[in-house]
Amino acid sequence: MILRGKLITGGRMLADGVVETSGDRVVWAGPASERTDQLPEPADPGTTIIPGLVDVHCHGAGGFGFPEADRDGSTAAADHHRHNGTTSVIGSLVSAPPNVLHGRIELLASLVERGTLAGIHLEGPFLSVLRCGAQDPASILDGDPALLESLLAAGRGHIRSMTIAPETAHFAELSTMLTENGVVVSIGHTDASNPTAARSIAHSAHAPLSATHLFNGMAPMHHREPGAVAACLAAAARGQMVVELVGDGVHLADETVSTVFDLVGPHQIALVSDAMAAAGMPDGRYPLGPLDVDVVDGVARLAGQGDTAIAGGTSRLMDIVRRTVLDAGVDLLSAVTAATATPAALLGLTGIVGDLVPGCRADLVVTDKKLLPRAVMASGNWLTNTMES
Structure with a gap:
């Protein structure tokens, strides 16, 4: 799963970031400019991907x-x-x-x-x-x-x-x-x-x-x-x-x-x-x-x-x-x-939850420009997802 948009990862805000998950883990997160593969188009303006x-x-x-x-x-x-x-x-x-x-x-x-x-x-x-x-x-x-x-x-x-x-x-x-x-x-x-x-x-x-x-x-x-x-x-x-x-x-x-x-x-x-x-x-x-x-x-x-x-x-x-x-x-x-x-x-859970960096559990929230949740992922599985509606 590859998501692209404004992204909070590793204590910084990226205007155009990518987070990639595999199974229940984050395997890559960083600026879209550092990727050489084919990426999805950026999310709608105002959409932000944040840690769960x-x-x-x-x-x-x-x-x-x-x-x-x-x-x-x-x-x-x-x-x-x-x-x-x-x-x-x-x-x-x-x-x-x-x-x-x-x-x-x-x-x-x-x-x-x-x-x-x-x-x-x-x-x-x-x-x-x-x-x-x-x-x-x-x-x-x-x-x-x-x-x-x-x-x-x-x-x-x-x-x-x-x-x-x-x-x-x-x-x-x-x-x-x-x-x-x-x-x-x-x-x-x-x-x-x-x-x-x-x-x-x-x-x-x-x-x-x-x-x-x-x-x-x-x-x-x-x-x-x-x-x-x-x-x-x-x-x-x-x-x-x-x-x-x-x-x-x-x-x-x-x-x-x-x-x-x-x-x-x-x-x-x-x-x-x-x-x-x-x-x-x-x-x-x-x-x-x-x-x-x-x-x-x-x-x-x-x-x-x-x-x-x-x-x-x-x-x-x-x-x-x-x-x-x-x-x-x-x-x-x-x-x-x-x-x-x-x-x-x-709670002593750094590196497990609370961030979107490699090795962390794939927990994330995709919000709209009003900071309302559009999609929620936990352990790599979508709990809610209205991004296509």
């Missing part, structure tokens, strides 16, 4: 959520994202009683082993009740190394990241356990002071480290109380941390997104969807773990509680890339990098 997206924080879609759906529903949620351009989906769970978490982890681990998911993200239960957002406060627990050990065992090596609050009990021990098991420590849902957050970052900065949806689930940054937000931004600027941004226009203002790109650059940002069951669905009531969520005008909030915390996202990652470019004014290469190469590197 990598979402490290995703709770579901299409009416199904990873924290509560059965195997078929969880598969449908992952497939919804895959067909919309996110070819590597990390399935995120929320805080729940230990027995529930064990069961959910075991179910999602089986989907990783089938290739449906790229891994598991635990968003809790070692969080701050004061900053629990739309999570069930009754399910939030103090840091417990024995419980963490059992959760990791249930994951069979497929837990890729875990959100924990710096102020939780035994943070240092938990962080060390996660790192030793190849799990990314992600700081979030925290009311920690700046010194506490900075100490937790310093303890964990020798390994891949992230901030769960920066700004959301954290005390607002104040000039006399900078809190965890300032500590995370500073760490990202030093190259010690990747910060997640839910750039959907609901979780964050477009200006906030563009500011963070200006401050720390795309190699320290992972655009994420934080999508829940309502992503890709009409307004209505949907589950988020044990809680019900009402979606009104595309905004998800806990049911019956008025203007409360945002309860996950209703956008797909391609929607967020598009908004980051068209509304936040971030250049396309930077936005795509933050949704592909950076999250892949965070």
Whole structure:
């Protein structure tokens, strides 16, 4: 398979590029001028070929959520994202009683082993009740190394990241356990002071480290109380941390997104969807773990509680890339990098996914001039393809 058009490959944008796949791998990518063989005509102006997206924080879609759906529903949620351009989906769970978490982890681990998911993200239960957002406060627990050990065992090596609050009990021990098991420590849902957050970052900065949806689930940054937000931004600027941004226009203002790109650059940002069951669905009531969520005008909030915390996202990652470019004014290469190469590197998947270079899996998205997906390929197979219609 040979595709030609504007191409993002190896951290650069080519005005006339070619990507060639064979089986499930990319075998060549570069400028069309370097090819001597017969090539297809360039794609329509405005069409861009980008790597398949990598979402490290995703709770579901299409009416199904990873924290509560059965195997078929969880598969449908992952497939919804895959067909919309996110070819590597990390399935995120929320805080729940230990027995529930064990069961959910075991179910999602089986989907990783089938290739449906790229891994598991635990968003809790070692969080701050004061900053629990739309999570069930009754399910939030103090840091417990024995419980963490059992959760990791249930994951069979497929837990890729875990959100924990710096102020939780035994943070240092938990962080060390996660790192030793190849799990990314992600700081979030925290009311920690700046010194506490900075100490937790310093303890964990020798390994891949992230901030769960920066700004959301954290005390607002104040000039006399900078809190965890300032500590995370500073760490990202030093190259010690990747910060997640839910750039959907609901979780964050477009200006906030563009500011963070200006401050720390795309190699320290992972655009994420934080999508829940309502992503890709009409307004209505949907589950988020044990809680019900009402979606009104595309905004998800806990049911019956008025203007409360945002309860996950209703956008797909391609929607967020598009908004980051068209509304936040971030250049396309930077936005795509933050949704592909950076999250892949965070998960230790560089050279496997997140780029279109020889040896990488043949995951790609062909977008139109409005950055809407026209075709999606995963492992060399077309999932969707409207380019001929």
